[in-house]
Amino acid sequence: MSVAYDEPEVGELLAPVPSENYLNCSHGFWSWAATVDHKRISIMYLVSVLSAFLLGGILALMIRMELWTPGRTIMDHDTYNHTFTLHGAVMTFLFIIPSIPAALGNFLLPVMIGAKDVAFPRMNLGSYYLWLGGALFLLAAIVLGGLDTGWTFYTPYSTTTNSSVITASMGVFILGFSSIFTGLNFIVTMHTMRPPWMTWFKLPLFLWAIYATSIIQVLATPVLGITLMLLIAERALGIGIFDPKLGGDPVLFQHFFWFYSHPAVYIMILPAMGVISELIAVFSRKPIFGYRFIAYSSLAIALLGFLVWGHHMFTSGQSRISAIVFSALTFTVSIPSAIKVFNWLATMYRGSILLVTPMCYALSFIFLFTIGGLTGLFLGALAVDVHLHDTYFVVAHFHYVMMGGTLVAFLGGLFYWWPKMTGRMYSETWGRIGCLGVFVAFNLTFFPQFIMGSRGMPRRYYNYPPQFQFYHQMSTVGSFLLGLSLCVVAGVLIHSLLRGRKAPANPWGAATLEWQTSSPPPLYNFDTDPVEVDPYDLESQVFDPLLGGYRLREFPARNHPDHDLASEPARV
Amino acid sequence: MILAEGGGSDNGSFWFPAPSSSNASQVDSLFNFILSLSAFFFVLIVGLMLIFVVRYRRRPGYVQAPASDHNNTLEILWSVIPGILTIFIFFRGFMGYLDMRTPPSETYEIKVNAKKWSWAFQYPNGYIDNDLHIPFNRPVKLTMTSEDVIHSLFIPAFRTKMDIVPGRYTSMWFDATRTGEFPLLCAEYCGTKHSEMLANVVVHPSGEFEKWLEQASNLLATLPPVEAGKILFTRRGCAQCHTIDGSARTGPSFKGTFGTKQSLTDGSSIEMDENYIRESILEPLKKVRAGYRPVMPSYKGQLKDPEIDAIIEFIKSLK
Numbered sequence: 034m035s036v037a038y039d040e041p042e043v044g045e046l047l048a049p050v051p052s053e054n055y056l057n058c059s060h061g062f063w064s065w066a067a068t069v070d071h072k073r074i075s076i077m078y079l080v081s082v083l084s085a086f087l088l089g090g091i092l093a094l095m096i097r098m099e100l101w102t103p104g105r106t107i108m109d110h111d112t113y114n115h116t117f118t119l120h121g122a123v124m125t126f127l128f129i130i131p132s133i134p135a136a137l138g139n140f141l142l143p144v145m146i147g148a149k150d151v152a153f154p155r156m157n158l159g160s161y162y163l164w165l166g167g168a169l170f171l172l173a174a175i176v177l178g179g180l181d182t183g184w185t186f187y188t189p190y191s192t193t194t195n196s197s198v199i200t201a202s203m204g205v206f207i208l209g210f211s212s213i214f215t216g217l218n219f220i221v222t223m224h225t226m227r228p229p230w231m232t233w234f235k236l237p238l239f240l241w242a243i244y245a246t247s248i249i250q251v252l253a254t255p256v257l258g259i260t261l262m263l264l265i266a267e268r269a270l271g272i273g274i275f276d277p278k279l280g281g282d283p284v285l286f287q288h289f290f291w292f293y294s295h296p297a298v299y300i301m302i303l304p305a306m307g308v309i310s311e312l313i314a315v316f317s318r319k320p321i322f323g324y325r326f327i328a329y330s331s332l333a334i335a336l337l338g339f340l341v342w343g344h345h346m347f348t349s350g351q352s353r354i355s356a357i358v359f360s361a362l363t364f365t366v367s368i369p370s371a372i373k374v375f376n377w378l379a380t381m382y383r384g385s386i387l388l389v390t391p392m393c394y395a396l397s398f399i400f401l402f403t404i405g406g407l408t409g410l411f412l413g414a415l416a417v418d419v420h421l422h423d424t425y426f427v428v429a430h431f432h433y434v435m436m437g438g439t440l441v442a443f444l445g446g447l448f449y450w451w452p453k454m455t456g457r458m459y460s461e462t463w464g465r466i467g468c469l470g471v472f473v474a475f476n477l478t479f480f481p482q483f484i485m486g487s488r489g490m491p492r493r494y495y496n497y498p499p500q501f502q503f504y505h506q507m508s509t510v511g512s513f514l515l516g517l518s519l520c521v522v523a524g525v526l527i528h529s530l531l532r533g534r535k536a537p538a539n540p541w542g543a544a545t546l547e548w549q550t551s552s553p554p555p556l557y558n559f560d561t562d563p564v565e566v567d568p569y570d571l572e573s574q575v576f577d578p579l580l581g582g583y584r585l586r587e588f589p590a591r592n593h594p595d596h597d598l599a600s601e602p603a604r605v
Numbered sequence: 606m607i608l609a610e611g612g613g614s615d616n617g618s619f620w621f622p623a624p625s626s627s628n629a630s631q632v633d634s635l636f637n638f639i640l641s642l643s644a645f646f647f648v649l650i651v652g653l654m655l656i657f658v659v660r661y662r663r664r665p666g667y668v669q670a671p672a673s674d675h676n677n678t679l680e681i682l683w684s685v686i687p688g689i690l691t692i693f694i695f696f697r698g699f700m701g702y703l704d705m706r707t708p709p710s711e712t713y714e715i716k717v718n719a720k721k722w723s724w725a726f727q728y729p730n731g732y733i734d735n736d737l738h739i740p741f742n743r744p745v746k747l748t749m750t751s752e753d754v755i756h757s758l759f760i761p762a763f764r765t766k767m768d769i770v771p772g773r774y775t776s777m778w779f780d781a782t783r784t785g786e787f788p789l790l791c792a793e794y795c796g797t798k799h800s801e802m803l804a805n806v807v808v809h810p811s812g813e814f815e816k817w818l819e820q821a822s823n824l825l826a827t828l829p830p831v832e833a834g835k836i837l838f839t840r841r842g843c844a845q846c847h848t849i850d851g852s853a854r855t856g857p858s859f860k861g862t863f864g865t866k867q868s869l870t871d872g873s874s875i876e877m878d879e880n881y882i883r884e885s886i887l888e889p890l891k892k893v894r895a896g897y898r899p900v901m902p903s904y905k906g907q908l909k910d911p912e913i914d915a916i917i918e919f920i921k922s923l924k
Contacts, residue, residue, distance in 0.1 A: 364694065385667065396654060416632050
């Protein structure tokens with residue numbers, strides 16, 4: 034059956050087309066480069082982080098190509114070490130950390146609370162330029178001698194190697210400020226700019242997740258900055274802090290580093306969980322199940338996330354007591370994540386599930402994140418971690434969480450909010466094919482790494498014993514299919530920009546405020562003040578064939594006698 | 606616990622190499638427990654998800670039945686049950702960890718010295734080998750330190766691993782329950798040849814370890830200096846960076862270079878004689894050959910004079 038907005042003419046003829054939106058209201062280079070509009074800044078972030086992702090992805094494919102055979106395949110030892118370091122640094126600092134908060138969050142936060150912009154629009158632009166500056170430093174490090182310390186900068190290797198550690202650390206230091214600016218801005222915006230009726234428990238869960246993320250960004254990132262400054266001081270001035278030759282303690286560096294970098298894992302995954310909460314509710318056409326549990330679990334993860342950094346160091350030589358305490362605390366942080374997964378499932382129960390592209394990504398997320406989360410149990414258990422630490426099991430685990438989790442949620446969110454951001458729809462068929470490709474190729478790439486890891490394949494190895502070649506080759510084939518699938522995804526989005534039909538204001542029937550304004554929104558987000566609606570009262574939205582999308586029902590929606598699901602599109 | 610004398614070639618299971626130390630089976634059984642628990646929850650979650658997608662997909666004629674949007678009992682239940690299970694996993698991991706990190710009172714002690722990118726295992730009589738030879742079914746304790754950066758000693762077959770940190774001693778212990786050879790790897794990234802910082806663990810059958818140690822310790826007494834030098838050259842890690850076939854690696858090759866003039870990084874030149882080789886072994890960064898980076902670690906205190914003599918004899922013999 035094909036109904037409604039499969040026939041664009043109807044929608045386009047009758048939908049009110051605003052003459053001006055944030056994309057066409059001004060033109061020229063400076064209208065973008067000097068903009069303080071959060072939406073344009075978000076688009077600049079989006080283009081930038083996707084470029085970083087492309088670079089990180091190419092580095093990943095080089096790594097996988099090299100690992101096709103033991104010994105030399107396409108590069109030598111040192112080049113390989115530089116490549117995996119830069120892959121990690123680029124993906125972590127330039128892509129995943131800013132991906133959802135800075136690119137999607139920046140666009141959505143003000144619109145979702147019915148505001149014109151964030152609290153500090155200039156600071157927002159500043160945070161983008163800091164990102165750019167940090168990125169330039171990191172890229173400069175690649176040109177000026179590269180970086181071969183691993184993205185973790187462990188001392189004393191990083192104080193003794195002759196690659197450009199100082200330049201790269203400066204880059205990460207600057208990126209940290211970008212992250213702090215974004216977090217601070219978001220916290221203030223959410224506290225001060227909500228409309229009076231929008232209490233904390235009427236916030237979309239995406240915003241709860243962004244809020245929890247911002248708290249971590251503001252509290253944890255300074256520690257990374259200080260740590261890297263100390264590292265620079267040690268390298269440049271010979272002040273002994275971490276290097277035992279100068280009287281320092283190398284394990285201290287690990288404590289400092291992971292005090293930031295473990296909470297940073299939650300900077301990466303919390304916003305992803307927020308995206309999934311929105312997608313599951315909207316495409317199950319049901320209020321999210323256990324709103325408060327999900328909201329509180331975001332805060333719980335943010336706070337507990339500060340107490341578990343030592344689980345990266347079970348074999349490091351930290352005291353046995355610390356290892357035991359950190360192991361116990363680590364298990365506590367698994368509970369809020371489990372709560373979220375069960376709540377998403379309960380939301381789908383008796384829903385009306387629409388398998389459009391964003392929902393396909395949401396389902397992939399649940400599958401992949403479940404594996405990522407459950408394999409965390411192996412690593413949290415002390416005795417098992419002693420065997421698995423620093424093997425491919427860990428590599429597979431964090432890719433399931435970071436890529437299977439965050440990247441997949443980012444793509445789901447991008448497809449979900451794409452019509453709002455660009456005003457264009459995309460090909461559902463190709464969108465779903467891209468998603469299926471990413472899902473299958475991802476598993477082919479990373480699942481074999483669990484097996485390699487527990488069989489004893491250490492990570493960051495250029496050369497490896499021949500018995501692992503079969504698994505490495507599976508992984509390499511998977512990685513290239515993954516690259517290909519991501520090209521399909523990019524093709525779908527580029528095609529949508531060029532040829533996509535115009536998007537209605539609310540193509541999905543979601544109740545959060547961003548769908549009350551036109552797609553794309555006007556410069557100040559709303560032509561008229563948004564109407565008070567509960568973010569998960571999906572029955573407040575009714576499908577209007579004339580608009581080709583949904584609009585607010587005139588009457589209080591729940592249990593309305595006219596409500597007839599059969600009139601809504603069964604598929605798109 | 607499996608005790609297998611002479612069964613070292615076993616290929617192990619799908620997830621693991623064959624368990625070969627007294628602590629290995631404990632790790633495996635906890636791993637398998639978590640694995641079955643994870644499999645159960647994975648099937649539950651993904652199974653429900655798929656069932657819901659099929660049953661509740663939006664389609665013509667489908668009428669959505671009302672459903673609640675919260676249920677505190679249910680939510681507390683699915684917070685508490687996983688909570689209890691994780692406490693159980695923590696407890697077993699904790700017990701296993703204590704066993705793994707608490708050596709028995711009577712152990713055979715071996716010192717480990719790690720450096721970029723070779724291992725040196727020193728036995729109680731002072732003999733140093735670059736493979737780890739241990740007796741079967743006898744607790745062995747390693748006291749480890751590093752000369753340069755952090756390394757990590759990992760023996761997959763024993764399911765154990767410990768970082769080796771410069772400036773302090775760390776230790777680990779194990780009791781081999783299977784004879785044969787097992788790979789030993791560096792698990793903490795340490796630079797260029799991290800992936801080639803390998804050694805073998807050789808578990809000798811009962812009674813044979815002592816014989817091996819006595820024979821190996823008397824290398825210089827039983828072999829002519831050139832032969833002994835050749836063995837030391839590979840065993841003590843020189844061969845990691847120096848070839849004997851003329852091709853340059855991290856360091857220069859020694860083929861046909863004895864007695865020749867070589868230029869140094871500071872522009873001067875030097876004759877490659879006994880004194881220069883000896884000095885380079887003990888203070889390698891003093892005079893570095895042109896075209897090479899100053900990366901060689903010092904062997905001061907690790908090679909005895911007769912051993913250095915033997916290595917020099919070996920280098921002399923490389924025509």
